[in-house]
Amino acid sequence: MTFERTNIASMEGYVPGEQPKGKAVIKLNTNENPYPASPEVAATLANIKVEELRRYPQALAEDFRQIAAQLHQISETNIIPTNGGDELLRLALTTFVEAGDNVVITQPSYSLYPVLADVQNCNIVEVPLQDDWGMPVDFISTLNQSQAKMCILVNPHAPTGVLLDTNYIKKLAENFDGVLVVDEAYVDFVDPTQSYNCVPLIDSHNNILILRTLSKGYSLAGLRFGYGIANESLANPMMFKTRDSYNTDHIAQKLACAALQSQEYAQANWKSIRQSRAALTDSLNELGLITTPSQTNFVLCQVPDSFGAAELYQALKKRGILVRYFQQQRLEDKLRISIGSEEENITILAALQEILAG
Numbered sequence: 001m002t003f004e005r006t007n008i009a010s011m012e013g014y015v016p017g018e019q020p021k022g023k024a025v026i027k028l029n030t031n032e033n034p035y036p037a038s039p040e041v042a043a044t045l046a047n048i049k050v051e052e053l054r055r056y057p058q059a060l061a062e063d064f065r066q067i068a069a070q071l072h073q074i075s076e077t078n079i080i081p082t083n084g085g086d087e088l089l090r091l092a093l094t095t096f097v098e099a100g101d102n103v104v105i106t107q108p109s110y111s112l113y114p115v116l117a118d119v120q121n122c123n124i125v126e127v128p129l130q131d132d133w134g135m136p137v138d139f140i141s142t143l144n145q146s147q148a149k150m151c152i153l154v155n156p157h158a159p160t161g162v163l164l165d166t167n168y169i170k171k172l173a174e175n176f177d178g179v180l181v182v183d184e185a186y187v188d189f190v191d192p193t194q195s196y197n198c199v200p201l202i203d204s205h206n207n208i209l210i211l212r213t214l215s216k217g218y219s220l221a222g223l224r225f226g227y228g229i230a231n232e233s234l235a236n237p238m239m240f241k242t243r244d245s246y247n248t249d250h251i252a253q254k255l256a257c258a259a260l261q262s263q264e265y266a267q268a269n270w271k272s273i274r275q276s277r278a279a280l281t282d283s284l285n286e287l288g289l290i291t292t293p294s295q296t297n298f299v300l301c302q303v304p305d306s307f308g309a310a311e312l313y314q315a316l317k318k319r320g321i322l323v324r325y326f327q328q329q330r331l332e333d334k335l336r337i338s339i340g341s342e343e344e345n346i347t348i349l350a351a352l353q354e355i356l357a358g
């Protein structure tokens with residue numbers, strides 16, 4: 001006997017990456033930022049008084065909407081503040097997809113998408129990426145043939161790090177009748193010379209919903225703050241109908257505002273992560289762990305046949321280094337390694353060298 005709805009009873013929940021207690025572990029498994037949030041965020045936190053928590057927070061996170069709008073040079077009515085990027089995904093499915101509808105994602109992709117689709121009781125249609133992780137050649141026709149209500153693309157892609165350029169996203173949005181969610185959780189780490197800025201597309205394309213998060217680029221994974229960027233026709237139903245009342249709390253709103261206002265600090269952080277990414281990529285390749293060129297704060301690498309990825313994951317774990325191993329199709333011979341601090345990157349490389357040398 002269960003009180004769960006039928007689809008909830010038959011589904012599996014999301015399995016998060018390991019979060020070990022204690023500080024001794026080098027944690028390169030969940031793509032957290034290795035550097036602290038900005039000094040302005042720390043000062044804002046230190047100045048919050050318990051008295052401020054007596055009242056409810058700003059219901060629409062108005063201050064945050066204004067600061068985010070200014071940053072992206074759009075209107076605050078285009079910003080949907082959420083409790084982490086994950087809440088935006090849940091809101092998008094709740095608002096735009098009926099039970100039984102199809103939602104297209106690529107395979108592989110962020111493993112939360114199918115879980116949220118199960119909750120909404122809609123169907124996930126997984127379209128395999130090409131061998132080099134490029135988009136399938138006939139993706140647009142597959143999308144339309146499936147009569148999908150929504151397509152969720154992660155860009156740059158997780159877990160491969162591959163970036164799709166803005167023209168591709170534009171073309172996709174133009175040829176698709178449903179809502180195109182562009183999950184930009186890792187966009188802050190993209191090389192600025194690349195074509196990556198999809199924000200201006202929301203004016204001309206009313207079916208694009210962009211996801212942003214402060215978890216990665218702003219070192220605030222523990223805060224739970226993200227936001228959507230979209231034309232008002234997508235933003236308004238989420239802001240005024242399906243969102244929980246007070247979905248972001250007072251402390252989170254204040255720190256999120258401080259984080260977005262520390263642009264100089266954030267951009268210096270992204271630059272140093274890009275530099276570390278380049279150095280780590282070269283060193284991994286030299287060790288025979290062939291990487292996919294990444295535009296994120298992680299790299300996916302292929303483990304040599306002589307040494308299984310699961311074994312390498314365990315050997316690193318024994319030495320107090322956590323990376324991500326996915327026991328799933330196309331990824332079971334690979335490891336995803338988050339870019340750590342310089343010291344952490346040196347430590348993992350030394351450990352890999354020793355382990356692979358036997």
Ligand SMILES: Cc1ncc(COP(=O)(O)O)c(C=O)c1O
Binds near residue numbers: 084087158214215
């Ligand atoms: C691809 C992708 N999208 C969205 C998120 C959501 O991030 P958060 O809920 O921490 O903002 C994550 C987090 O790991 C992610 O990897």
